[in-house]
Amino acid sequence: MSETNVLKKIVRNRMFFPLVCLALVLIINMIVTAAQGGSPLSFFEVRMIAETGTLAGPLITILNRASELVILAVGMTLVVSCTKGADISVGSVMVLSGAVSIWFLGFGQLQANNYHVSEYVVPYVVGLLAALIVGGICGLWHGFLVAKLKIQPMIATLILLIGGRGIAKVVANGQINHVDVPSYRWLGNTIQNADGVNPLLLPTPIFVAAFVVLVAALLLKFTALGMNIQSVGINDRSSRILGLNSVRIIFTVFVICGVCAAIAGMIATSRISSVDTQNVGKMIELDAILAVALGGNSLAGGRFSLAGSVIGAVTIQTLTTVLYSLSVSPDQLPFFKAIVVIIIVILQSPQLRPLLDKGVARVKNLFGINKQLFTDPQEVNQS
């Protein structure tokens, strides 16, 4: 009896679903590597590259590549929890903040230099701050539309999904803007000291992502923000009656999401040390939403688990890597992700059980199976 209780406890745990998903993807990955003739455990191999002083291996690569998604997932989790919708403009906000920061860094010199920034016109910090402020402003705009004008979040963010990329193109003057300063690559790749060695051992995005997650986790743990967000997400009206300022909370959530998108945008532009308005953050919105869903969070708002979303984001990146190793092209990738999303939302659907029961009953009727045979003897005894 107690064993089943422990089992139930494990299954009911919020982290169970995300971890199972991650384990599933890892197992698939092992099978794939084994089938391709590699060692099944090669996934976990970490080796040191002496020249750059950086640890390398599939695990590190996945964590590195997943860091933007992890950062986006933090913001998205809060938005989903609080507003029952999602911020579908994160990709556009990413590219917009990246474009603005490069516009500042090469202030006035871009066009003359054929859209290359060979040296900073303003300090890097100004560019970074500009990006964060742009993200914050986008968040304020969404907060205004959702909290003040009572527009559904997905529609409110739809505007910047179209417009954000357009503004970014206008800011970048329709060109791909490059930054040639070596230190610009640090944020998205590895930090290099004078010897060309990375003192941090790991790629920088991993640290940035870890930092964002840590800050968010501390903020949620030591302030009432997390509780308030869930409260507004579960029932907006009753939280207002309780005395919560739901307008301010919705504003906060969107600003956090916007700033997260800006940080992700800085990493993404730093990775390729240029802002490609067409391709940076392309179709990343679904990945972010998928990360939240894979993390065991309901897309209908309410309770959330930040750790779940982070695991979800890593799971998606692992899935992407596995699919790439199966020689799936980047264009075909959305097909598989969409199927995963559909499966998850069907599993999450509150209508699944009633529909299944109905279906089972129908099949039983079809074959003329006597329902009495299937009733639980215990139940009969009790009645």
Add this chain to the structure above:
Amino acid sequence: MTNLTTMDSPSFGAHLWRVTRARFGGNNFLLLITIILFAGMYLFGSVVYSSKNFGTLNSFFDMLNSNSALIVLAAGMTMVLISGGIDISVGAQIAMYCMMFAYFMEHQFVNAYVMILVVLITGIVFGLIQGVLVAYFDIQPFIVTLAGMFLARGMTAMISPQTISITNKDFMALAKFQIKFPFGGYTNAAGVYQQPFIYLHVVLALVALIALYMVMTWSKFGRSVYAVGGSEQSAKLMGLNVRRTKMMVYVVNGFLAAFAGFLFCLFSPGGAVEKAPAYEMYAIAAAVIGGAMFTGGVGNILGSVFGVLVQSTIIKFVNFNGTLSNGWPEVIRAAIMSFFIILQSVFTYVRKRRE
């Protein structure tokens, strides 16, 4: 004579005002703003760019010729918005259908007319799956159709990652079929008379539009969609099958998306992964500009045409100007969309206050 006297009397003005209010007050108020906006923009363009033949019939038909698919999409989107849902998979669906046409006609040598049928059926099936997920599983339409959008784009790449252009004779005959107008043309700089014409796909689009308008206005299904969008609870109490109505909306929209895919393929015959980018956004913008409300229950199918025309006038402005960067159309589109969304919100607020 009596008519004249009534016209002259002050009561005619009052009558006209009353008729206008009945027609355009309330729910059609947003549409009225759109029509005024379009007329203003078009007049402005005709005056400013008169040297570039902005105001000619050719130029107007050109807008229709390049937007036939969007007209159908916008009409379908209006219907979905009226039902209280949304469908952002339509642009990706168009890419998928174009690729289906291109791949199966060029590489598998399937008959063009058979392909049209296959594509339309695929659209219905696609819509059916989305509809079941939205209506029977109670999943948010945004999530379902976002997944649908990715599915369709990925599917396009699965069918063929290459760009295929269509050379099928039957299909190209349909694509090149023009209906010429005997009047309204102009003589260009070289002294050649330019006869205005519309393509066959424009006619098909307009037929689909009017058919959908009639369905939404007079059929039981159409009225149920308005009822469900207005208030699901009341619709249920009225005895309407809410779930089935919602599902049918997506099925019809899937069919319309397939039809739009066919029209788009006639407009630009070929298949590519990046075909019809962001078309779902244009369709949503057109529907919203045309007076459909995101809250559901309000909208006019014919209004969506004005939404399309307003957008293509903007594109024309940017093209005629020639110096603006390629981001501007998107920015202006987004600005107009946010203007209308905010207007809707204010409109809803005012009406609530009045009640």
